Amino acid sequence: ESEFADALFILGRRISEGRSAEESFAHTSRTMKGSHIGKVFERISINLITMRTNIRSAIFDEEFGAFKDIYSDRIQTTMIMFTESVHKSHLSAGIAIIKLADHLKELQAVENNIKHSLYDMTSTMRTTACIFAPLIAGVTIALSEVISRVLQNVAEGVSRLPHNIVPGPAQISPENLDQTISPDLFMLSIGIYLILITAILVRFSSTIENGGERTQFMYDLGQSLPIAIIVFTITAIVSRIFFRGLI
Incomplete structure (x- = not known):
């Protein structure tokens, strides 16, 4: 997207001059040579010729379209x-594209x-998702x-002591003090929590940085x-090795 506004401005100038x-x-791809958007525009020109x-079809066809692997909503919509405006008037389409390119630069x-x-x-958020939350979860386990x-x-x-020595009416035994949840199930719960908190924090940070694009979010999450x-x-x-040495 960082290259798209410049390429769009060049394309709009050529279209407004009445060029095909x-x-x-093709001219835009030569001007933007070496950039990713330049290669994409070159592919569009090749498809048309x-x-x-x-x-x-040259842009959006599912088999050979140049934009079949581009998932940016902003670029797709633009x-x-x-494609809708260029059929009506090259001059109007070119002017509209130039104004849109300026708007994208400002945006x-x-x-x-x-x-x-x-x-x-x-x-x-990202540090918490990748470092702090897993650290706390691992120590908790x-x-x-x-x-x-x-x-x-x-x-x-306590169970080895005589009954008359045990203070109070409480019945202290291994069964009474046994965990209500098994260690494996507890670890599974912590693991699910970790995955959810990581996804939530990455989602928030990705939305702030990239406008909520699903593809970018999945990439960041990956x-x-x-x-x-x-x-x-x-x-x-x-943590297990460390704490076992203290018991």
Whole structure:
């Protein structure tokens, strides 16, 4: 998207001069040579020249369309508007595209300012999702096992005492102090919680930074979730080893 506004401005200038669509896309691709959007526009030009298809198919066809692997809603919507307007008047379409390119540049500047001002919050969310939440979850797992073992040891020690020495009416036994939830089930619950909290925090930060695009969110989640799981696993193992040495 960062390259799209510049490419759109060049395309609009060529279209407003009355040039054909294939020539305009080819000129834009040469001007934007080396960029990803330049390669995409070159593909559109090739589709128009070699396949003798219309602009909409050259861009959006599911088999050979140049935009079949581009999932940005902003780019998709802009190009749909372009295909609808270019058939009516090249001049009007070119002017509209130029104005839209200027608008996109201004919008990108606003988005960059917002991202910069909210960077502390979004970075904290991502750090919490990838580092702090898994650390706390891993330590919690180890502590639950330690507490369970301590209670079992206390119950076994008390059960060996004579009944007249045990203070109070409470019946202290391993069965009474047994966990209401098994360690494996507790670990499963913590794991599900970790996945959910990671997804929620990544969703919030991705929405702030990228406007809620699903593709970008899935990409960010695919990067953050493995890190969180690895940190959780390592923390749980290290914490177990550490706390077992204290018992």
